Amino acid sequence: MTRSAEGLDVTRAVEVIAEPAEGPGRRGSGYRVTGGTVLTAAHVVAAASAVRVRCNADTAEEWTRDAHVIGTDGDLALLAVDRSDELAPVRYGRVPERDAVIACTGLGFPRFKLRDDASGSYRDLCHLLGSAPVLSNRRSGTLEITVASPPEPDPDPARSAWEGMSGAPVFAAGRLIAVVTANHALEGAGRLAAHRIDTLYGDGDATLRAALGLPARAEDLPDVLPPVPRSLVLEAHQAEVASIAPLHMVGRDAELAELTEFCSGPDPYLWWQAGPWAGKTALASSFAAAPPDGVRVVSFFVTARLAGQADATALSASLIRQLAEIAERPLSPGAGGPGLLTLLLTEAAERCARRGERLVLVVDGLDEDQGARPSVAALLPRRPPDNLRVLVTSRHHPGLPDDVPGDHPLRTCRIRHLEPSAYAQDLGFRARAELQDLIRSGPDGYEVVALITASGGGLTPADLAVLTRRRHHEVAWHIDSVFGRAFTSRTTGDEQVLLFAHETLRATAEQLLGPELTECHDRLHDWARQYRDRGWPDDTPRYLLEPYARLLAAREDTDRLAELALDRRRHERMLARFGTDRAALAEIAAAAELLADVEDLTRPTLLVLERRRLDERSYEVPRELAAVWARLGYFGHAAELSEFLYEDPLADYALALVEAGQYEDAAEAVRRRPDYELLVVWAALLRRAVTEDPDQVAAWTADALATMEAMPSFGLTLDLFADLLDVLSPYPAHSAMILEKARALTEDLEPAWSESALDRLLFTLAAAPDDADRALRAVEEARRAFDALAESRRAHYSGVLVCGLLRAAVVVGPTWTAEQVGAEIDAVMEGSRSGRPTYWRPRGLSVLAETDPSRAARWARECLADFLAREAEEPTTVDDWEYDPDLIHGWRQLLDVLVRTGRHEDVRELLLRHRGLLLQPRLEACCALVRHGPEDDGEKRLLLLRGAGEARRSEYGPHLLARLAAAASVTADRALAVELATEAEQAAREHPSYDTWQVTRTDLARALMRLGRLDEAEEVYRAGGVPASLRADLALAHSRTSPGATLRLLDGIDDRARWQDTDGRSLEKITNADLAKASAALEDLHPDRAAALLERAVTRAQGRANADKRWQGLIDVVAFAAPKRAERVLADLAEELRTAEDWPPMRRYGLARALLPLDPGRAARLLGRVSHAHREEFRSVDRVAVLAVTEPALAAEAAERMLEDDSISWLMDELAEALLGDPRCPGDPALRPLARRCARAALAGTHWAEALPPLAELEPEAVLAVHERLRELGALEPR
Template structure:
């Protein structure tokens, strides 16, 4: 082993694997080698022990190696994932090589890995080990020949190479120990009484119980337990320190069998019923702590070993109950400081549900809901806490917290802050780069460009340029032109910071938006000035000065002037600031220049310019503008060392908020200058002023800034006390975070860490109003559609925002009406106070009543809606509301009244739509002559529309109405007046579908054939394929299955000619669905598979994700459930993968396949995002989600803990 560990070159791919049966002495040999390694060899080790709680799965392995790597690297390494572990392992190897040493990773007991239910499933420790160890790393593993290498270890992994295997001959000493231990075990069981109980309880628990735990379970004294386990018959047991220390800092001893074979033997010797009884005793014992809310003295085994026992027994119900217990989550967080254990429990429970034959989706919803709640808590940590951990050297923790933030918009700035704090340390750069490159749904380009800028600023120019180029490439793929230009501007700035001037100029020239171009020019000037190229900077700055927008000009010139001042170009900076003609903007710009000069040590010049700015502000007539300008000047004077002058100026401000801010700025400037006593005095004056503020938000913001200033002056306790006067938990947490950050900046690391933890703990009590704002209405609407209208309304009533609640209730009222709950819909509609919302809800109810045959009631409700609509002051909104009412009246049979109402509309588009709706209603009622007459009037009116697209859509609708009225030729003639072939084809298809729905299948088929012939005039194969697919559906409705299939095949043939794989896949999935409807299952399946193959070739994440959704659905509909699920797993982003799985689940409906696919989706994403699929697959699970959300809202109304 020594030769293997230190060989200059290793022919065995860096691995050595000992294979031997139980009791051969493998563990003793490995332990001896780890304790006494060869010279110049550093060791990392993990001994897998299935009989000890928390020592036998990949989570335990990662946690243990994380601690060892932290100590070895002297860094706050975190290893929550394989990628993070391998990254840290590579860094450790590099450190060893740099010191001329070897690194050995020893892993004993691969056969005892409890994370592998079978040889082909699970998530093993073996799979975490590197496939290609970096030079200088040797990996030594040991285990029994069986079970074999786990199924999740890749085929090319060295562990699958027989060349790394080495047989170990059994040790005689180990065999003697085995015989002695087995005799002792037999003796304990044979003697009965306490000894047998200890064996039974340890066998049931799997190990990890302390003497105090066993004493409680056996009703014996702790001393007696220790005597038995420590005596001669106790040699079958071993003890080790617990993972967590007690309050006095001393770890307790926990007991397990001395060998895995003893555990296995004990379980074989004890009768199954007896073993089950011991487990029941453990369940009852755990229930005591569970009912008590998991108090601080909860045994370690209850928190780590018990979930492992449940997982081994596949006790899904109990594990689910544990993993959905918020009190348990909080206890784990209090002990560990992270939610990793709780999230692991949830993931393991979800895994058990997923592998069940028929998953319990209600349980999966509860688990996913609690997982999301934990993630939200992690995402509410204030920015100041994240920056504080970075300042204290916990860079990985800071980066992890930043990436967990719910607000992705904040991520770019947080990562940039961490880079600036971490300086140019390669570890910090590597961590931030890894986080920045993770694909995200939103703000990915912004993240890349912001990190690139910061990299350039700290000297990592090559990495900055590479990241900026990647950002520019991504920006060009954005469909929204405004977003694209903003992103390109960011990329240009980053490239400029990296010194890539030619690329910057090229990018700026592509911008067409004047605002973005102005901003880009400003960025260029700023970068040039920072690089010392002042002439070029000034030249472009004057171009910026020519901008017409005062705001753009002010922002650009102030930015440029600041940069020039910071780089020593004082005169140029002042000249630029004075180019602003608006006195307020010029004063603030001069104050900004003064600040910049003060920061560079030019105090006298700074004071002089600040006084000029002050004189300018006194000419302002607007008190508010003058106040904010003077506040900026006071700050500049303080930075320039003019304390008394700054304080005097601040006190002239009459607005309390402005004066508070000005005094706080002065206090901070004094603290930074080392004048702490004066700073503290002025900060206290500012604190007293905050109490006069009437706005809670203003007061909270002011108190936070004052508390930070007090912390900077060394008044830590006073600062914390002031922060705790804030009653809003979120604002209090932010205030504490700012104090922690200030203390960290001042080098008071212990105090900073303590207050950062307090702020983090406080944020765990918060719920997100924004999350509730979008989630509650969505779930309520889905509940209403599923028939649970009371639950839907109750859920909506928990919303605190009146406007949001009203709109959500309107949506529910509409849903109730459409679902047939007419009386409930009308009653709910009448509770709405907003006339527009009530009109909409009543109109929907009237339409639903009409469709249900209750014409009198429908007409009555419609008239009430009309009366309400006429009270609307917005003419456009009133018109659309009356158009909808006219439709409801027509559907109710009151055609004349509907026509009269339609004719009162002055907007031609609205009147056309209303008349068309009346014509359709008349046709459905069999009054074909009247329908045709009204349709013709609508057609005449449609031709007056000046917008060609609106006119075409209106004429299409009229043609459809004429067809329904039986005027087929006229409908076709009207369709043929459309000049665009695609629109004409669509109009003819609409006519054909309308005829088919009316039972006139022959006429429908004839017109569909005309539409098919028209498709040949389309020049785009994509349009032609789409049109043919639509025609095929119309022929299907007309009963022409064979002809429909033939048309669909033509569409498929056209689709295959498309060169864009995305368009081809979309076209083919539509054809597959059409063929499925035509009864051509095999053909449909083949086309769906072809679409799936194309989808896998797509490279852009957005393109692939959207295509996966529709193609996976097509595969499921064509009977290819496994292929559909496999394709749904291809998106790399969990949210997109979950949505694809939900689409597959919806296609399968309420079947085992549907529930299995949705369970897998819930393991990845929030049930709120999958709510539509829940309604389609399992309505009980949907109701469970509503209860979870109601409970959460109820809890959020409880007072926060201090």
């Protein structure tokens, strides 16, 4: 069946041909609602002596049948046709009686689709796309459909281009809601009227309703307007917009109605213009705060009255946050930029279209843009997607900025002049007079006005009370009475902040106050300093945590902004207050931008370190929370957390989306990371598709097959294939594809393995669901294989065999009695009692619980006893629980089975009495009781609260709280689920457990060695998580000043292949570079040892079969050995080096760099002539290193090329080092500014810490500052 995404099936569309007793014939359209009935417009078949319907014209499936009318109501008619083919019933929908715009679609055969070819004339099919404002045409009971692309008028003025479209079906949200009945000439070719299906209720014909297959009551028809997905970000923004909008909109009903029409119309842009105090913002905010149903609004209100809210950067950041929520796309905390904004606008518009909504972007105040380039206007979409409408407002002047392209829609769109509101103008006049009176009236009014002006907006009355040293009620009285018109309030978070009521008032205040604002700025800085000195306590005003930083950025106060952005305690307070690091990351980005042109590299380095600290703790959020938030309806936030998921947690998240009806989102989530664990998601999606949307079966089957490409070649996952085969049983062709893939996997299994018979069992049963003999043979073979397994393996395979036995019982039928099957299962469970607790044994019991709960309960109790006995002998550790997923799933499955089969007392006993058991399984018992237990809501809440109390005392608290939140999310106590999930997320961000500084420590140690800070470098090394090869570097650095340290660090290197730690455990392999450095370190202390180590390195390198690896090993020897020994190595290799100038470029450059300290001239000759045939010549840092000493101008030219090549941005740290050279052979000093640019570029990359070694040369203070900051963070404590 071919059906569009909106629910239309092209094979059901028919032409209706009516022959009246007198006059010309009539043509219309219709739609097969069942195999034998067609729905059309009554006027098409009225007074017809004969009616025919034609389907699938000019195709192999074409047919024509006579038809007769079996019922009419209004302009709806149902025809009977003689067809025997079965069709699935059409799904109908109801149009709600409320302010809304519905996206709709239809199929019909209008006159303007009349075509001629060699065989004659015909009417082609028209796929109608449009939208309908619901409240239009209410009296006539029709929908007014605005067509996205209306046809040209018919050449015959007496005829409509839409003639023949009457009777066409209209679908919305995949459901039939109306039938096209007319194109009224006065409304133009862009509008159609359609008779609504839900008008058949009330006084409608009940017989006709029954024939159509409609439910008895209108309320049983699904509402075609989708529920709006919940989002904390969008709800908070909507509250802010609501605070901008007036409480009562006076005299603007016509304009609001016009905006609703615009949402459903064809124009992509609408621009309202008016002078000051006309009511532009009031109109835009009223519309954005309460848009029509079926319209999703994203908005930004450009205003210079709030610091940082009057430029393209602020617009982009705000819209990206909103659009990411609507598109339900993960958004990295620091993500931004015009490209991302364009992408999200497209994706959000597409997402809204799939939900039957129209996306509208509202931007108020284009004239208040105070930023540099790009302008706010230039960021608005140049080619808006089809489902997006853009509403902008501004004054008449100034015009569009120069950076708006000539073909931008703003240059040609419809401009509406907003007539001034008398109410607004009177308010403006009074406000201006009031402001001037206030400034001149005395200290009370003057101070408040000056502080609000200086602050950039965003202060609360409580803030003003502190800053003016007045009582709170005095300030509140002034604001409520004296300042009533000059100022307004806006909701930010949970506070009401003050700002000027209009931009003209702000400009007037700045002009009148002038230089006197400096004192107010100083007062604000002093206020901020007081809270900084107190460590940003819990009562820190919101203004100082967000708007103040925007003020500093707007005033380009670099030093103060950088100080804020580097304040770790401040960022912890911001996380606690806002629940996210977005504001902190925004101020870091703003400070970095101001520092971009400053010579200083220390603060930019520390800013990068702080950004990395905030970024990394996002990865610590428990993986279960994505599924929890999805289950609670917060899809946008769930999608953001899903960015870091894989395997089971990703499957849980996707399954939660499936449960919530977010099918496309679930499919997209698992497509991103194909993994065999995710087949369970494709099975769930296909189960929905088989019953609800058959058109998706083929596409999702293809996705499942693509996922199978990631399958490892072992058979424990064949049960997932079996599930897919079961789901697809109505679709033999698709089942065959799954079957073939599964067969290929089983053929890869080694036949000699005894497990292979078990691995194939479920697949064999699913592949032959009707072959009882084959099923019995497969079971017998698997039973013998199971008996042959070692005891430790039986527990692992018991679940597979139990699942197989239960499937086989269905295939074999009544000849295999329940008692026989039960006896087989008992034997399997008895034979698998030894071995560590594992996922597969309880998994078999979980399946058994569906068919034989009493047997499942008995064996679950036995299994629990085995688990507890094992615990008594060998208690589970935290590491076991964290790193053994089989153990985790085994406990969870077992406890669930116990509760589901009525053994909740056993689980309650485990929870309350086994206090010696690890906390994790005890809390899993709590979760099982909450999910499946008989307790009432109050008891479940008490269980969760007790569990949360214990979880908070654990170092793994965030993850345990997340498990409890997951359990709470399936209960009626949504508020508790939200509370636990929020607490888990915040705790994870505040107290990350992962060591995020391993790589940073490695580069920091190397940088400290360059500075000669060897004690600090050893401190970093002892902190752990760094390569053992650093010992060779440290030994070499110590060799001139601390021989004892050198010998200590190199102890045992002579006769070992690997480094060892202080406990004698083996670490990484000792490399050729390590041996050469050790040899150089021992040159003066133990020459014989030095010679032996170097000989070992040379011999090992020469023994490599791979030429590149052999020569890289020898190059490392030459590069790091003591000069005299390096020269001897070169002499021994003279014959082999004779042809070095003919080597591949990259190998030649490596050797040249190694030779540089020994023979710069020879190194230069090895570079050879630059050949444009080798692009790598322009990408080689080794080549630049040689040129930096021998040809500085060429080195600069090559470095400039590399700096411009974004594809090698990851090489910038190495390029900086190449330009600087090393102490034995430094680069030309004139190259140091270029090296600084490279180091700055390296700081902007993912591997920022690799910039630390060159920074040791360029700006030692930066390295020492990083060392001190890591010490403050506890990152240098031994691990």
